[in-house]
Amino acid sequence: MxxxxxxxxxxxxxxxxxxxxxxxxxxxxxxxxxxxxxxxxxxxxxxxxxxxxxxxxxxxxxxFPSVNANANYLGRRFGYYTMDDAGNRTTEIEPGKIIPTYLPDYYMGLQASWEIDxxxxxxxxxxxxxxxxxxxxxxxxxxxxxxxxxxxxxxxxxxxxxxxxxxxxxxxxxxxxxxxxxxxxxxxxxxxxxxxxxxxxxxxxxxxxxxxxxxxxxxxxxxxxxxxxxxxxxxxxxxxxxxxxxxxxxxxxxxxxxxxxxxxxxxxxxxxxxxxxxxxxxxxxxYPNLNITGMLGLQGYKAVLLPQSLAYTAAGGLIAPLLNRNxxxxxxxxxxxxxxxxxxxxxxxxxxxxxxxxxxxxxxxxxxxxxxxxxxxxxxxxxxxxxxxxxxxxxxxxxxxxxxxxxxxxxxxxxxxxxxxxxxxxxxxxxxxxxxxxx
CATH class of the missing domain: 1.20.1600.10 (Outer membrane efflux proteins (OEP))
Incomplete structure (x- = not known):
């Protein structure tokens, strides 16, 4: 200029x-x-x-990490003559009581994910x-x-x-x-x-x-x-x-x-x-992405048991692009x-x-x-x-x-x-x- x-x-x-x-x-x-x-x-x-x-x-x-609150109910009925049913018939969920055909699942807690930059x-x-x-x-x-x-x-x-x-x-x-x-x-x-x-x-x-x-x-x-x-x-x-x-x-x-x-x-x-x-x-x-995920909450098959049912998971992994490089x-x-x-x-x-x-x-x-x-x-x-x-x-x-x-x-x-x-x-x-x- x-x-x-x-x-x-x-x-x-x-x-x-x-x-x-x-x-x-x-x-x-x-x-x-x-x-x-x-x-x-x-x-x-x-x-x-x-x-x-x-x-x-x-x-x-x-x-920053993404943190979400989560509460859900999952009900599942196992079919007869299936692999799950065969295992459940021989497994006690409580002393003297086998796993029932219909099993509820209650969960509430926190879920987090974080992509490390x-x-x-x-x-x-x-x-x-x-x-x-x-x-x-x-x-x-x-x-x-x-x-x-x-x-x-x-x-x-x-x-x-x-x-x-x-x-x-x-x-x-x-x-x-x-x-x-x-x-x-x-x-x-x-x-x-x-x-x-x-x-x-x-x-x-x-x-x-x-x-x-x-x-x-x-x-x-x-x-x-x-x-x-x-x-x-x-x-x-x-x-x-x-x-x-x-x-x-x-x-x-x-x-x-x-x-x-x-x-x-x-x-x-x-x-x-x-x-x-x-x-x-x-x-x-x-380059690969490093992702960390985790969950901390209460999970059980009975709602009254939730306070005693602490559950958590933690995981981390690298994800690298292969087929989508183009x-x-x-x-x-x-x-x-x-x-x-x-x-x-x-x-x-x-x-x-x-x-x-x-x-x-x-x-x-x-x-x-x-x-x-x-x-x-x-x-x-x-x-x-x-x-x-x-x-x-x-x-x-x-x-x-x-x-x-x-x-x-x-x-x-x-x-x-x-x-x-x-x-x-x-x-x-x-x-x-x-x-x-x-x-």
Whole structure:
């Protein structure tokens, strides 16, 4: 990984800033707060984390003996002319009493089994489970980071649409005045029907654009409402002037900071750790298992005799795989392949993280220049509208020049707003790319 994102080294890192300080709009902060409490994707991630935590407890429990309480009754009738019957006819169960044909058996006690982890199979399974739990924690953090960025981007898109709507409505007023003027000129015989219809068509096009923008506003509002897990309602926001220049360059820190700040990198790292533990556990499956079993309890053919009938067993043995070694080999190869996959994914995520930051930094710098030139373009085209209107009234410009000036001005103003929105989006995305938002 390179030592910096640019020629110089920036030791400060905006990812370490709490999102409530990074985003200063109180309405946006309120929206994010609600989302962090109610978002469904985040709730799902939290449940996955709880499931992983339970699996860690389960894998820890496998290292200890299993002890079960047991109480049962067994009744058995021996058939005539069988080996058991022949023996029972000559054996006394009590002095002067042979074993009856039907013999009950009462038992209550404890049974235990324990797999001794000689080769580390169970310990490595526990390590893998713990790593996957930590991976699920980072998965939750990743959901938080993405959620904050998604809400912020949608919010700034909403502000941009509000500004677009204002510009469109302002243009409609200008176009309406031009249409009224050319209509009067037609009545006076100065203009013709073609000119009137052209101005009218442009006016209707702008009115249609107004309602397209209103629809876009509705959809973006409901996109935010969905992220907040609530039904459609108006998103609270203040008017923001998108004509003012935006010049903010966040602190990026050094690339190695990504390894500790980005949840997706940490998630991939824990998955790699888990896959390594899986390989060790799969390798241990080739070796014999040492199992110890035991029973301690009371057992007798009469319930009243149980207190006097202590019984116990203890056994231990090694079990080595023979015929199923091919299956174990397949599991081992699968675990190795999964480890390589996790390694390649880790490398890919690191590379992607660096490129994301690099791209957003370049975008911030380039958008600053684009904004400057677009602002100059808007100024020139706004002046062109005034000039064309004066010339048209005095007969020194035709209606096409007026229409073109109005349309170009409208388009340039909308483009400038889009540039401003992209600038806000770049600031959101670089915060996300640096790993900000989840702390």
């Amino acid at each position: 390179p030592v910096s994102f640019s020629d110089g080294k920036d030791t400060a890192n905006s990812a370490n800033i709490n999102w409530k300080q990074y985003f200063t709009d109180p309405n946006l902060v309120e929206l994010i707060d609600v989302a962090l409490k109610n978002n469904l994707d985040l709730s799902i991630a939290l449940q996955k984390m709880e499931a992983s935590k339970a699996y860690v407890r389960s894998s820890k429990g496998a290292l 000689l080769w580390g199979k169970l310990r490595n399974k526990k390590r893998a489970a713990l790593a996957r739990y930590l991976s699920s924690v980072e998965g939750k953090n990743l959901v938080i980071t993405n959620l904050i960025a998604e809400i912020a981007n949608a919010y700034y898109e909403l502000l941009a649409l509000d500004n677009e709507l204002d510009i469109i409505r302002e243009s409609i007023k200008i176009q309406q005045s031009a249409f009224d003027l050319v209509s009067v000129q037609k009545e006076a015989g100065v203009a013709n029907e073609l000119e009137v219809k052209q101005f009218e068509a442009q006016l209707n096009s702008s009115k249609a654009l107004e309602y397209e923008t209103l629809q876009n506003i509705t959809e973006v509002e409901n996109q935010i409402n969905f992220l907040l897990n609530r039904y459609p309602q108006t998103i609270k926001r203040e008017k923001t002037d998108f004509s003012k220049p935006l010049s903010i360059v966040p602190n990026t820190g050094i690339p190695s900071d990504l390894l500790k700040n980005r949840p997706d990198l940490r998630q991939a790292e824990y998955e790699l750790i888990a896959s390594k533990a899986d390989v060790k556990a799969a390798k241990a499956a080739f 299956a174990i080999k397949a599991e081992f190869k699968s675990a190795n392949a999964a480890q390589q996959e996790a390694l390649f994914n880790y490398q890919k995520v690191i590379l992607n993280g660096y490129i994301e930051v690099y791209n957003e930094l370049a975008k911030i710098r380039n958008l600053e220049k684009i904004q400057e030139y677009k602002s100059n373009q808007v100024t020139s085209l706004t002046q062109a509208i005034d000039a064309s209107s004066v010339l048209f009234k005095t007969g020194r410009a035709n209606y096409i020049e007026v229409l073109l000036a109005q349309q170009n001005s409208l388009n340039s103003k909308i483009e400038l707003i889009s540039v401003k929105q992209l600038q806000y989006s770049a600031l959101v995305n670089i915060y996300k790319a640096l790993g900000g938002g989840w702390k």
